[in-house]
Structure formats: C-alpha cells, structure tokens
Amino acid sequence: MDGWDCKFAVFCWLLWKDRCTAVFDSGNAPTEDILTRGLRLALEYSSVFAGAPGQVSLDTVLQSWLRSPLGWVKVNADASVNLADGKAAIGCVIRDDHGDWIRGFARNVGRCSILFAKLWAVHDSLVQAWSLDFRRVIIETDYLEILRILTRSSRALVGNNLVELILLWTQKE
Structure with missing residues (x-):
C-alpha cells in the first residue's frame, strides 16, 4: 500500500x-x-510493506471483515475509554448480508471501565438492530471477555444488571 x-x-x-x-x-x-x-x-x-506484492512475513496476521450469512446482519461494536478521566464512548456499525451499511451510531456512556463500555456497545447494538426489525444479528467485538461473560464461561459479572439486559435481548424471539 x-x-x-x-x-x-x-x-x-x-x-x-x-x-x-x-x-x-x-x-x-x-x-x-x-x-x-x-x-x-x-x-x-x-x-x-515494501517487500514483494503478496509476500507476508511469518509474524503478520491478515484479518478482514467477512459478510454475515444470508438473511443476517452483522454489527461491529467497539468502545474507547480515556484512562485519564474514565470518560467512555461507544460506536457501532450495522451492515447487511451484502456488506452494505445500514446504520452507524456513537454515543457517550459516561465514566466506566473498558469492559463496561464494550458491554454498553453490545447492548446498544442489540437495541438498534431490534428497532430496525432485525432478529438475526451477529455482533463482532474485539474483547474476548465479553463472549466469556455472555456465554457464562466466566463467573465475572454474574447477576450484573447490564449483563442481564444483554442476555434478555439475546433470548428474544
């Protein structure tokens, strides 16, 4: 490039x-x-990237965005927290199964940890997708602990209100 x-x-x-x-x-x-x-x-x-075109070193991992399966939407959700004062913001993009942009949004979520900011991003993504009448939703985020918490493979945040709200959204029809 x-x-x-x-x-x-x-x-x-x-x-x-x-x-x-x-x-x-x-x-x-x-x-x-x-x-x-x-x-x-x-x-x-x-x-x-000055090497030969298509040549990749062994320590380079190439990742790319993949479309969702037919009939599904994909949401990319992320968050950012200023370590100095704890102010957090989230952002999400919803795309259809062709990769076309449907909606994007961002909002301030106040002061919280990165874990809670990313949980808010997942929550708000589900709310947005549901409000657009999407019921088949894939959410991508870069924080593995979110998956562990929501699949209950981690005991962290058991009984937390935000986690419970997200789980309610995932169990809707």
Missing part, C-alpha cells in the same frame, strides 16, 4: 484520532502538525 491509498487511510485515521483527543483529552494536543505527521506515518507504513 503506497501512494494515494496509504496517505488517504493515514490522514483519515489521524483526523479521527485528533478529534478523539480534542473530545476526551483537550489538554493534550499533538505538537506536530497533521500534514507532517501524516506524511511521516504514511512513509513508515509503506516501508513496512
């Missing part, structure tokens, strides 16, 4: 990161301007 596509991806990410910094950590602005940072990061990123 070099040239325009790499620079575009890096600048999109930097804009998002700077916005999050402004919202969650206003006193900690980057000292280097965005153009300089973006060009430097794009150059560093391109140098990592």
Whole structure:
C-alpha cells in the first residue's frame, strides 16, 4: 500500500484520532502538525510493506471483515475509554448480508471501565438492530471477555444488571 491509498487511510485515521483527543483529552494536543505527521506515518507504513506484492512475513496476521450469512446482519461494536478521566464512548456499525451499511451510531456512556463500555456497545447494538426489525444479528467485538461473560464461561459479572439486559435481548424471539 503506497501512494494515494496509504496517505488517504493515514490522514483519515489521524483526523479521527485528533478529534478523539480534542473530545476526551483537550489538554493534550499533538505538537506536530497533521500534514507532517501524516506524511511521516504514511512513509513508515509503506516501508513496512515494501517487500514483494503478496509476500507476508511469518509474524503478520491478515484479518478482514467477512459478510454475515444470508438473511443476517452483522454489527461491529467497539468502545474507547480515556484512562485519564474514565470518560467512555461507544460506536457501532450495522451492515447487511451484502456488506452494505445500514446504520452507524456513537454515543457517550459516561465514566466506566473498558469492559463496561464494550458491554454498553453490545447492548446498544442489540437495541438498534431490534428497532430496525432485525432478529438475526451477529455482533463482532474485539474483547474476548465479553463472549466469556455472555456465554457464562466466566463467573465475572454474574447477576450484573447490564449483563442481564444483554442476555434478555439475546433470548428474544
């Protein structure tokens, strides 16, 4: 990935990161301007993939988003917590079985741990999908403990109200 596509991806990410910094950590602005940072990061990123096309080192794992099965929707849910003050936000994207975007949303969930922020992301994703009349929903998140808690393979948060609400949503018809 070099040239325009790499620079575009890096600048999109930097804009998002700077916005999050402004919202969650206003006193900690980057000292280097965005153009300089973006060009430097794009150059560093391109140098990592400067090998032969299609050649991947053994320590690289390639992951990609996969569509949901026919008749299902997939929700990608994530959360972020500012470690300095505990302010948390969630974001979710709902896509159909063709990979087409249906709805996305984000919201502030107050002060909480990353575990609870991600649980709120799962909860709100289920509420949104249900409100759109979707009953076959796959939720993807990057926090394995959520799966353990919701499948009861972990004893953590047993009886917690938020966990119980999520379990009620998963058991709906």
